[in-house]
Amino acid sequence: MRDFTLFIPEYIAAGAAIGVLALELALPRLRRDALAWATAAGAAAWLIAALFYVGDAPGDFEGLLRTDAFTAYFRILAAGAVLAVALLSARYLRDRTRAAGEYYGLLLMAGAGMTLLSAARELLTAYVALELLSFSLYVLVGYLKRDARSNEASLKYILLGAFSSAMLLYGISLLYGLTGSTTYAGVAEGLAARGEGTDLAALAAIMLIVAGVGFKVSAAPFHMWAPDAYQGAPLPVTAFLATASKAAGFALILRLFTEALAVDALEWRAAIAALAAITMTAGNLLAIQQTNLKRLLAYSSIGQAGYMLVAVAAIGYGDAAAAQNASSALLLHIAGYTLSTMALFAALVAHYNRTGDESIEGLRGLSATQPFLALVISASLFSFAGLPFFAGFATKLLLFQAGTGAGLLWLAGLGAANSFISLYYYLMVMRRMYLFDPPEGQTRIRPPALLGAMAGLLLLGVVFIGVYPGPVFEATDGAAAALFEASAAAFARLP
Amino acid sequence: MAEHAWILAAVPAIAFLALAALGRRLPRQGDFLAVLAAASGFGLFFAVLASFLGRGEGAWPVLNAIEWTAIGDFRLNMGIAVDQITIVMLAVVTTVAFMVNVFSVGYMKGEPRYWWYFAVLQLFVASMLLLVLADNLLLLYVAWELVGLSSFLLIGHYWERRSAVEAAKKAFITTRVGDVGLLIGIILLWKATGTFNILDIIHAVEAGEVGGTGLFVSVMFIFLGAMGKSAQLPFHVWLPDAMEGPTPVSALIHAATMVVAGVYLVARLLPVFEAAGDALLVVTAVGLITALFSGVVAFAQTDIKKVLAYSTVSQLGFMFVALGAGVVSAGMFHLFTHAFFKALLFLGAGSVILGAHHRQEVGQLGGLWRRMPVTAAAFLVGSLALAGLFPLAGFWSKDEILHAVEGHRGALVFALISLASIMTAFYTTRLFILTFLGKPRDAEAGHARETGASMTGPLVFLAVLSVFAGFVVYGGVGEALGFPGGFGEFVYLHHPETFHIDWGLAGVSTALFVIGVFGAGWLYRGGRLDRAAALTAWQPKLYEMTRRKFYFDDLYQFLIDRVVLGFSYVVSWFDRFAVNDTGVDGSATLTGYAGFLLKHLQTGRVPNYALAIAAGVAALILVALAAGG
Amino acid sequence: MITEVLWWIVAAGVVGASAGVVLSRSVVHAAIFLILSLAGVGAIYLFLTVEFIALVQFLIYGGAVTVLILLALMLTRMGASGRPEPLTGAQAPFGALVAAALMATLIGVAVATAWPGDLGGSPTAISIERIGAALFQNYGAPFIIMAALLLVAFVGAIVIARQEDGD
């Protein structure tokens, strides 16, 4: 069916993107933060349109794209992330660049790419959507073009991104050769029906694909671009990289691995489990050594990716019910992680706008000068560490529970130990804020209204999920159910 | 009321929020709010108790739970369970919390961040009550972490002092090591039984659904958590350092409540421990070693609070020994009485410290008997109760422990725990003599003054409890109070035990008391130090070893140093903190070093990164070939 | 027969030219080798009787990409200090090792796999109409996304490369 109405929210996003571009061209004297409001309005319209699609019967576009609860989940996530990042960027960008229309346009495009990626059920479509997201990010990361570090980050990101997407494509081509199809369902069918003497090819294909998507979610050893890109990128873009871009990677992984590759779970599950272990350990160990806050958060987010991969491994080890459970837990964790990260960045951007200091040392005495920001930062970090009452506790619990259900007890244990390590460096950051005196002459000041309100709202969300994850869990469970409805055929073929 | 016992935790939680939000701006920085909350908690406890007792034995435990999350096959209820053990804990926590709040009004007067101190104190009380009320291990774990967090905040209250910060960090991290074990244990138990609910787990275990090595392993992980929180060897290092916190905090957290959380946990899960092979033997062994070890170390401590800290560690060991013998009533009874007299002793120490103008080395005190009569009298009662004088509270509970050990663990353990009992009497007497008798050894101590009513009041109240609390062991006393009988008929595992005094055992117990007291009395007669000095001179090495806590901190240090041997610059930098920053920092450094090594892989060069990607693909294919092949 | 011989010649040329791209010591030579390699692959497509792709290859690569690369070379050579710098880094031996391992694996995959449905015979021609239909109908969605992608790349390239005051 060619039902073009399925993606009206994304038309809105793309339309808003072009509108913002045109707006700057038409009114070059416009205040640059006006563009941020326009973008936020566009993202809000997108978000509202997305909400209208919640609860609709699954739609299908030519077997290439599917809109269901899973898509809706990521669509809301994308729209929300774009909205948040646009607001984060308003003052940041006004202070630093002269032209901003392209920035906001690309931000919206990246969000649209993310939604399409989560809807894709065909390799070509998924690949193009992935590149739409990546291209936008390459530019966004390097947007502060006279900042040599932003430029360097962008260069590293695009070169390594192109390299890894070549790997991914080679894997896809082998998969196509093996199965004669590029739709997920067709691939699954072909893999299930394949004859003798094809195992090596299937294995190589899948591992190349794992490398490609592993790059996207910054799984070690494909993670090395991430700290550099996070550090060099403009701060709001770092927030986007850490949340939406990572979530998009997992959207791709979930659809791909539950539907197309589920039949070959035996081939990839051990590799994913190993990746998860390496990723979480490397991320957390390296984070200890950091002095730059963005870099520390980059490594911390790598650690988070490791936790999330536990659920992916669990999909490979479980039956359909356990796999659905694991997917649901993963989606829930992504939601909690996204909220915590956004809250954290709202506070950091407010701090950075004032001081321009992105070192951990620069946070010293924040509890005395901006106690609310210090509180938000601490709460977000506690959420990352998985302390009770914050989102991270409930979501990580369910995540590891999925792992233990699938016989990956060692991995869940490693995850718990890693959370312990992570607490150490989070406490180091908090120590700077609470136990050190602020630099000379700094007194207590009010946080900026917009960012403060944003941080407060997001923080409420973090605590809500931490205390009462039920409603969100219900939503993610619906999304996971939709995912497995689509892949029921694939799982029915499991040996 | 009993099914709404969660209100007990809600009251201090609300007080915490109110104080944290407004405390700074309230008159008197809101201390009345804290006292009010604590007093109403204390009052509400009796309402809960009456309601609980009114239902009669058949209706126990009282349960109340709501569905928290129920999606698919994953169902999670949150709620409270009130049974006899919970009631005992509630009694201890609400009473001591009340006393400590009142005491703190006087003690903390004029200290920095007065309101914040009270706020965190309420947070602690709320989490501790939540911990004992929780009907499932998950909620328990949450409360467990919160308790740790508030303890961290309170120990580090004087964060201008580096030592306080270090102590807070040490406590937090040491207990977190145990907490990770606890979490793993909880997950393992959940894996095996499919539920977090404590009663359901116990039923599953009793029905034989789980068992064998798996159960033993998960129980050991859980015990790891208990050891961390209850400062059992080798995790004990944090508790003496935690004395950096304000003294009332030590009374509440590091004597009466938080540190017994481990005991509570084991008592709560005792049926599971029983079913898990030799788990109880491990509990006994750990408790016994801890009791003996810290009893010896307490001999040579010169800081009044550190003596009490090691004494606490030792008494916690006693409780574990009783639990290890499988007698939950003895363990819980000692927990109950110990809470009162140890809180009394700590508050008394606080009173001494304040009265004697922040002198807390026994070498600088002495002769306070005259200058601080109320404090001295209360302290004497507490000391005698701790040492086990008939018929004070400590006598009865220690007697119960001896009885339990004699019945279930045999002669050797009995002999050793008796030895530990003598040590208790010994170091308690020594502490009392050096602090209160003889002549002041320091000008400030000479000018000591009795403290105000808000401080002596709680001392007197706790002294009364320390005298009489032990009598609930008698059936008649219990019935008169509305219980089904004495302590043993109220808190028990398999069947109620009526208490009959065993005169032989009581004799032994009294003999132990006498030996200890007279030993110390002879050595420090009249508060003089000459004989003790002679003893020290006779065996200086032995003394030094005891004083240095058997080099435990140093041992950690040494091990860590060996592990990181070869990284000599780390070691040399590290050596300076030999005693202060112990194994805790060491393991952190080790992890940090791993990160340091790894970070140099992150060269910043694109070709290196690309190599990692390509090599990663090759390795993945190999791994998959090996695993799937 | 003659086809096979021709194929082998072209294939050898492609491999040689590609090796030239990664081994040559001059950037300009590398670019010329790349053009040769791309053209060679285009010729290989002719053996597969897919003239359309060959055309796309010649047009896009042979034209646009190569011109872009040459342009970039000119731009980046301007500020060179005069003395020639080595184009290959110290990591080359490790790179060779890993690349060789990958090559061995991939060749193993190519040779050892019993590709399902291998027609065995020579491939038959495919009409441009069919490709067009597939492109615009079956794969309409990615085509539209591709349009957005090109817009993004276009806008991005402009915004990054554009000269501003102060550059």
Add this chain to the structure above:
Amino acid sequence: MVPLENYLVLSAILFALGVYGVLSRRNAVLVLMSVELMLNAVSLNFVAFAAHLDPDRATGIVFAVFVIAVAAAEVGLALAIVIRLFRNRSSANVDEAATLRW
């Protein structure tokens, strides 16, 4: 008559040469060229599979068209970034652009 395997082996060699180039070259433009080699190998794979295995043939060819188009766009964007790098540092060597590390 050239069998499928020949094309695949050729593609594998091209791909590996590209990988080698990315791993060993210092100049950003040369790294990009190497990536082009890899992408070419991918297109070759797709077309060869399409011609030999897929009765419908269209999928692989369409995929190859898209790969070529994406590659072209990627080169354009990456070159813009390289030019910017060159303006900032007067060098297009990727191993010298290493201020972000550790």
